Amino acid sequence: MTLVHWIIPIRLVDLLEIALVAYVLYKLYQLMRGTLAVQIFLGVMAIYLLQVIVTALDMTMLRRFFSALSEVAVLAVIILFQPEIRRLLVMVAQTPFLRRFVAAPVREEVINEVCAAVAEMSRLRIGGLIAFERSTGLRHYIETGTILNARISRELLLTIFYDKNPLHDGAVIIRNQVIAAARCILPVSTSMKLSPHLGLRHRAAVGLTEQTDAFVVVVSEETGTISVAQQGELISNLTAAELCTLLIEALEARPAVEVEEETSVNLQS
CATH class of the missing domain: 3.40.1700.10 (DNA integrity scanning protein, DisA, N-terminal domain)
Incomplete structure (x- = not known):
């Protein structure tokens, strides 16, 4: 197998996706900076890291607990970060293109x-x-x-x-x-x-x-x-x-x- 087969093809749409994700994350950081949302975000990341460790170590009871927790995780994140999500949506609505309408x-x-x-x-x-x-x-x-x-x-x-x-x-x-x-x-x-x-x-x-x-x-x-x-x-x-x-x-x-x-x-x- 040649080196060419190991090279992952990168399309223009992939670069665009990376840029959009980076922009959204940067805007979220700007909105959360200086607020309690930063501490909440660090807590969420700590729980996620703990889940990865529990899964890797195959701890049955804790794995089932985190599995049940993950079912409501999306809803919990929306509730916890509701002010920041709302501000992000408002920021999107403030773009000159949308405001014309x-x-x-x-x-x-x-x-x-x-x-x-x-x-x-x-x-x-x-x-x-x-x-x-x-x-x-x-x-x-x-x-x-x-x-x-x-x-x-x-x-x-x-x-x-x-x-x-x-x-x-x-x-x-x-x-x-x-x-x-x-x-x-x-x-x-x-x-x-x-x-x-x-x-x-x-x-x-x-x-x-x-x-x-x-x-x-x-x-x-x-x-x-x-x-x-x-x-x-x-x-x-x-x-x-x-x-x-x-x-x-x-x-x-x-x-x-x-x-x-x-x-x-x-x-x-």
Whole structure:
């Protein structure tokens, strides 16, 4: 038998499969890094290694035990890693190709009104939490608040987050270019990557973006700092113009330069 017969033929589809598996594993690692899922994953791998050893040593009772355990292993993994699996699926849905079919463009006046309101809230140190629905529906979170279905305006957003207003606690959710609801309850992130000094608003903003593809704007009541959260990450110390740029990129409205110029004019006036 020649050496040629021992060479395993590698097709182009095999290389593609390897690349896809490596990419999925890398994304899973990114999602699990800094969370309890890493420890759970190591525990699962330890159990699997123990099963291999038990099978190799032909331990009858333990082999039967692990055989019964393996029947529910897939379901157990899905339950244990449910947050990470959901975030992975959301990340897939965020690809530009898919978002063309599910994401509706946001009108420029919506961004202008939100940026003007956030700039004023930052100046007056009024705390705020504004979530934009994208391809992932936020109906579950909308139903936890007070339904408004109101046109977006700078004045209305400032009124909602005024600290004497009963609606100021919780989040405003913007859906289909209207304020769908206020005083909404968002999931709070438990990520160990976040600073322990962050307040509940910031953790709620990150928590929502860990589970959905929403884009969330946060204004700190203590410092007036403007922050945004997306894909489980928090970006802080933004100016109003930088916020508009990020909103445009996230919501696919129009070129950033035009809105920055309009925002500067609005803020000056």
